[in-house]
Amino acid sequence: MDFIISTLKIVLPAGTPLLLGTLGEIYSERSGVLNLGVEGMMIMGAVSAFGTTMATGNVWLGIMAACLVGGGMALIHGLLSITFRANQIVSGLALTIFGVGLSALIGRAYVGLPLPAKIRASPLPVLEDIPVIGEVLFKQDALVYLSLFLLTPLFWFVLFKTKWGISLRAVGEKPKTANGAGVNVYLVRYLAVFIGGLMAGMGGAYLSLAYTPAWSEGMTVGSGWIVIALTIFALWKPERAVWGAYLFGGVKVLQYRLQPLGISPNLLNMLPFILTMTVVVLVSAQEKIKRKVGAPAALGIPYVKEER
Amino acid sequence: MISVLVVAILFTMIGIAGYGYSPGEPLKAAFIYVGPVGDYGWSHAHNEGRKYVDEKFPWLETVYAETVPEADAYRYIERFVVEEGADVVFTTSFGFMGSTLETATNYPDKIFFHCSGYQRAPNMGTYFSEFHQIYYLNGLIAGAMTKSGKTGYIGAYPIPEVVRHINAFALGVKEANPEATVDVRWLFAWYDPSKARLAAEALIADGIDVLAFTEDSPTVVQVGQEYVEEGEPVYTFGHYSPMQRFGEDSCVSGQLVRWEALYEEILAKIYAGVYNNTNLQEVDYWWMLKEKACELGGEFGIPINPNFEATLKEKKVVDPILGEISVYDLVMERLAQMSEETVLFDPFTGPIRDQAGNVRIEAGRRGSHDELWLMDWFVENVRGEIPR
The missing domain is CATH 3.40.50.2300 (Response regulator)
Structure with missing residues (x-):
């Protein structure tokens, strides 16, 4: 029992940067724009959060800066892939390469410096005393609470229960029809991509301010790519993203908890990707399944507004 | 012609x-x-x-x-x-x-x-x-600092260099605390802050309260600092670069390269x-130390974090030659011995047994350059295995 509680307690923070990024990427992909720039936006978010917190001593300003920078970078992708209808894969990859390089350049001055303020665990009074659940859920930091209790339900609600959510999904399914129904396809896509950037930036901020609070080059070490796998694994549903993120986080945690039993960490490391590949194969194999799980039909296809 | x-x-x-x-x-x-x-x-x-x-x-x-x-x-x-x-x-x-x-x-x-x-x-x-002398000194301190009798080491890759450093650390731990063990987790990465955190937390969850590591970020030191602040102290040793600044209440010492x-x-x-x-x-x-290619400490010029001086001066061990001596003095003595022109002490001096209890380095003999360079076995108080 102790083993389970102590394991679950460290699973949540491990999954949080993935959850934040995945929520955003779900919106972007739901609108029909694949953004492979998550790694780049995330690491730019990490360095901006670090730099802003260094300068101001305030982690919340750091998080805001990370969101804005992530969103700003996403708009570059939007400009290229929505307005100029460039290949989304190429544009996204370029964004990642650009972000990793630029963050290294900006971050050179921050290497080896401790932060004046970090995001610390803030146990919730009363709730933390609930046996088991309190230990696992309510002794975490603010961003764990924010992502789990506020953002995930909000993203789900907006996507499935609001008019704008319907427009967003319509734009990613049949943009032509959506346009016919009076939806501004470009605007909706831009917004969705921007939200994707905000969230990736926040995920990066979580890494550089809370999870591994220091700056060094390439510190996201592939988290952005896991986000992209996770988006598919979650079948583009925010409520599934939670489980996916914690499952992926949990597998990472177990690598080290189970190592003394002789279970190879490399084997466990593959598990999330095997699961994702299974989902990808299932989703791509049959059009019927694809329709059913809700894969955006227009994903990756630039929209060209027709002349009337 | x-x-x-x-x-x-x-x-x-x-x-x-x-x-x-x-x-x-x-x-x-x-x-x-x-x-x-x-x-x-x-x-x-x-x-x-x-x-x-x-x-x-x-x-x-x-x-x-x-x-x-x-x-x-x-x-x-x-x-x-x-x-x-x-x-x-x-x-x-x-x-x-x-x-x-x-x-x-x-x-x-x-x-x-x-x-x-x-x-x-x-x-x-x-x-x-080469760092093994310093890892040994860190081990001495770790043996004195652990309350649970369980120390841990997060290794990058199971290669002879890292194995040698784990062993040197374990030899130090054993000298200061014959009952204490060293648990090992492998990262399979030289640099991955997230993995370092996960490995540190996994070890702490198993009751380890002192951590050394081979990974290029200050993450482990920061995790230690968080636990100190939460009232469950975990002590750490910086690696490679000055890391004490990332955890003044956790980082006791460390290894620095020059x-x-x-x-x-x-x-x-x-x-x-x-x-x-x-x-x-x-x-x-x-x-090594003698040539000043490396240095003991979590910051240059600070071999032991002053916050821990008193604790280490209180903890006494009995050395066959030096008699009863505090761990603090023992560390300083060994540091001096290994910094001399003629190195008077080496951690890999026999008898040294492996995990199976076999004598690998006989009494009175120092491990040779090749023995250290190709090391593929753990000393007896290390728990964990070397993946092949």
Whole structure:
């Protein structure tokens, strides 16, 4: 029992940067724009959060800066892939390469410096005393609470229960029809991509301010790519993203908890990707399944507004 | 006719030889790094060494390339010697060994130094800054600091270098606390802050309260600091770069590298003409405390964090030669012994048993260079295995 509680307690923070990024990427992909720039936006978010917190001593300003920078970078992708209808894969990859390089350049001055303020665990009074659940859920930091209790339900609600959510999904399914129904396809896509950037930036901020609070080059070490796998694994549903993120986080945690039993960490490391590949194969194999799980039909296809 | 040819060939050879570096002339040195200089670990430390000599020697000009893929190294090295006209090239990753030897063979008039390898040539030497003495000192402190009797070590890769450091750490732990153990987790990464955190938290969840590691970020120290602040102290040792600043209440000491000591030595000897492109076959630096290629501490100049001085002075152990002595004094004594011109102490002095209880190094004997260099077994108080 102790083993389970102590394991679950460290699973949540491990999954949080993935959850934040995945929520955003779900919106972007739901609108029909694949953004492979998550790694780049995330690491730019990490360095901006670090730099802003260094300068101001305030982690919340750091998080805001990370969101804005992530969103700003996403708009570059939007400009290229929505307005100029460039290949989304190429544009996204370029964004990642650009972000990793630029963050290294900006971050050179921050290497080896401790932060004046970090995001610390803030146990919730009363709730933390609930046996088991309190230990696992309510002794975490603010961003764990924010992502789990506020953002995930909000993203789900907006996507499935609001008019704008319907427009967003319509734009990613049949943009032509959506346009016919009076939806501004470009605007909706831009917004969705921007939200994707905000969230990736926040995920990066979580890494550089809370999870591994220091700056060094390439510190996201592939988290952005896991986000992209996770988006598919979650079948583009925010409520599934939670489980996916914690499952992926949990597998990472177990690598080290189970190592003394002789279970190879490399084997466990593959598990999330095997699961994702299974989902990808299932989703791509049959059009019927694809329709059913809700894969955006227009994903990756630039929209060209027709002349009337 | 033949004599003319011979003379021509001789002149050509002299011409080639004369194309190399002549002592006392301005010297250009190139550095090839495997990682980014902003990693706060291996490549960062080499670059600090480069900056030091660049500033110190007015006759020296340096250039460098970072994040060089090992498969691509030949191209980079060749570009430096051909296009940049570098006289000496330092290649700073084990994986650069093959390409360094190849360029050294193809450009016999240039000088090459490869870090951490074992292959040499007339114009190619090797150098390394070795940490096992310091890990042993860290182990002494760890044995004194642990309350649970369980210490931990987070290793990057199961290679002889890391195994040797874990063993040295474990030998220190054992000397200060014969009952204490060292649990090992492998990261399979030199640099991955998230993995380092996960491994640290996994060890802490198993009751470990002192952590040493081989990973290029201060994450483990920060995790330790968080636990101290939550009232469940976990003590840590910085690795490679100054990390005490990331956890003043957790980081007791650590290992620091000073590549500048080696770069200064090697470059000065090239400048003075002691080393040239014909006499490096036997030049193999394995520098430690004595040569000041490394240093004990979590910050330069601070061997033990003052916050822990009192605790370590209180904890007493009995040494067969020194008698009853505090761990603090023992650390300082051993540090002095290992820093002397004639090294009076080495952690790998027998009898040393492996996990199965077999004597690997007999009583009274010091482990040889090769035994340490190829180490693939754990000493008896280490828990965990070396994946094959």
